[in-house]
Amino acid sequence: MTNFDYDLFVIGGGSGGVRAARVAAGEGAKVALAEEYRYGGTCVIRGCVPKKLMVFASEYRESFADARNYGWDVQDGAFDWHPFRKRMHAELDRLEGIYRNLLKNSGVTSFDARATLKDRNTVELSTGETVTAKTILLAMGGRPVKPDLPNAHLGITSNEIFLLDELPKSILIVGGGYIACEFAGILNGLGVEVTQYYRGAQILRGFDDEARGMVAEQMREKGINLRLGINIHQMSLAADHDPDMTGPVGDDGTTPLSEAGKGGPIYVKSTQGDEAEFDQVMFATGRVPNADNMGLEEIGIEIGRRGEIVVDEYSKTTVDNIYAIGDVTNRVQLTPVAIREGMAFVETVFKDNPTPVDHDLIPSAIFTQPEMGTVGLSEEEARDQEPIDVYCTSFRPMQTAFADRPDRVLMKLVVSQKTRVVLGCHIVAPHAGEMIQLAGIAIKMGATKEQFDQTCAVHPTMSEELVTMKTPMRSA
Structure with missing residues (x-):
């Protein structure tokens, strides 16, 4: 041996x-x-x-x-x-x-x-x-990786955002996934002027359409300049607009922080033809x-x-x-x-106990502002699979409505017409991550819509709507 x-x-x-x-x-x-x-x-x-x-x-x-x-x-x-x-x-x-x-x-x-x-x-x-x-x-x-774009070394990624010596006054965030959207909300809340470019038609691809639409709407409401169907065409240091400028890139493909955004404002020309300058450009365009x-x-x-x-x-x-x-x-x-x-x-x-990994019905939270919590199938995924009922409500939550904020929340259940099993739950609201953890237990157990309904509501809370929606908003 x-x-x-x-x-x-x-x-x-x-x-x-x-x-x-x-x-x-x-x-x-x-x-x-x-x-x-x-x-x-x-x-x-x-x-x-x-x-x-x-x-x-x-x-x-x-x-x-x-x-x-x-x-x-x-x-x-x-x-x-x-x-x-x-x-x-x-x-x-x-x-x-x-x-x-x-x-x-x-x-x-x-x-x-x-x-x-x-x-x-x-x-x-x-x-x-x-x-x-x-x-x-x-x-x-x-x-994280940067796109294959001339002068991409001038930008940073999520690795470097925590190491900045100073917060920029303005930033362009490129990407539409959860990392891009989370940092757009974070930096906007910290007082940075945030512009976000995403080449797709809507942010948070792969998540429930209604939920991600509400997140996008409220990001704009909070002052983020979210632009869709757009990407960077050119970028360079604003001082020279030199499209052939190159710079150092580390062995791992990341930019030394001392090189990113240190030469002054960054000039950006978009695929739609408009031009702007930003103190920083952050790429959130994928991970490998x-x-x-x-x-x-x-x-x-x-x-x-x-x-x-x-x-x-x-x-x-x-x-x-x-x-x-x-x-x-x-x-x-x-x-x-x-x-x-x-x-x-x-x-x-x-332990001599062959155990396959269970990747089914994993709850997750996106810490956008407002947060999104999700588990199970989106409405789009579910309706491609079988006939469904959609239970959905949107309203102004008590806490922020009293404070005269226009914020809205979304509570949504996607239900199988045949079995009445809840196939998906999607929440857009403050503390959605905390709510989806508990909803995820019920959905992982195969709870039906009627079992949700049999659960007494906790009042007054946002999440009580998950057990009080009696009539489908629509069927598909």
């Missing part, structure tokens, strides 16, 4: 990789993990956590006006990026320390190094070390898996057309002792999904 240095070697210190390493070690396996940057991955270091902190910060501007309408003697204040940025990064440092300690306390050996594969059982580290493992788990995550330059294909691991690691329902690659989880597989790019994939991997490999 071959002796290996470790039973399991995990490449990637994000949420999925760390959870799998810890739980496998708890089952008695000898485990090591390598991370080349910071522990916590995209979510903790350059994603969900700092983004949500920025969401919280951005919501206070409207709160000052609301407070006055509720009788408080409150004056508007100015947002100061510097103390917030310092406190935010201190929190990220604290969380990274927790991740490191969780690994250490679980008995996992950590390597602060880039790891690549030499063969199916051998890992090479950037420190020069070579180690062997019976099983290898790939959990390297993903990264971190699967390149790892030696994967050389040892027989199949890579998909979008650069993802191809896996089966048990997260196994085409090399039978090597598995992959999280964004590097480009299945469902959500932190809780990566964690569940890691847990299923441990069940399968270390």
Whole structure:
């Protein structure tokens, strides 16, 4: 029998990789993990956590006006990026320390190094070390990419937005997905003049049409210059408008922060012909898996057309002792999904309990302003599948209506006519993420519309509408 240095070697210190390493070690396996940057991955270091902190910060501007309408003697204040940025990064440092300690306390050996594969059982580290493992788990995550556009190096991505020395006075955000829309709301709330370009007909492609339409409408209501069917045609430093100008790009395709937006305002000409200058341009135009330059294909691991690691329902690659989880597989790019994939991997490999990954009926929240929460099928997906009834209501919520804000919320259930099972739930409202978590439990359990109706309403709340809508708005 071959002796290996470790039973399991995990490449990637994000949420999925760390959870799998810890739980496998708890089952008695000898485990090591390598991370080349910071522990916590995209979510903790350059994603969900700092983004949500920025969401919280951005919501206070409207709160000052609301407070006055509720009788408080409150004056508007100015947002100061510097103390917030310092406190935010201190929190990220604290969380990274927790991740490191969780690994250490679980008995996992950590390597602060880039790891690549030499063969199916051998890992090479950037420190020069070579180690062997019976099983290898790939959990390297993903990264944002910029479009193939001259001078794209002048812009930034979501990686750099948390590192800015100063908040820009104006910004152009390019993209229509959830990252673009979330940061449009955040920066608008922090006092930045925000323009958003999206080449498609409506933002948040793939989500329920009615819900994403309401988000777009309210983004504009809050002052975001959201423009659809438009893209960047040219960009350069405003000082020279040189379309042939080039600049440095890092090995990983990202722009050194010192190069992005540091040369003065950025000149942009759109595909519709208009011209403008912005202090910053942020690209939120897609993400790719971190699967390149790892030696994967050389040892027989199949890579998909979008650069993802191809896996089966048990997260196994085409090399039978090597598995992959999280964004590097480009299945469902959500932190809780990566964690569940890691847990299923441990069940399968270390607990002799083959457990396929369940990607069905995953609740998710988009932290736009207002938030969107969604689980299950959109109206469009459901009506292509079977006859449906749509229960829907939109209204001004009590809290903001009293404060004379025009905000509206949306509550929507998509129901099978045949089985009466609720196929989808879509909420656009403050705290929609909190609501959809609980709605997701009922829908995952296969609840029918009548079971929703049998649940007593909690009054006065926005979410009571989910159990009080008696008549379909329409059928399809």
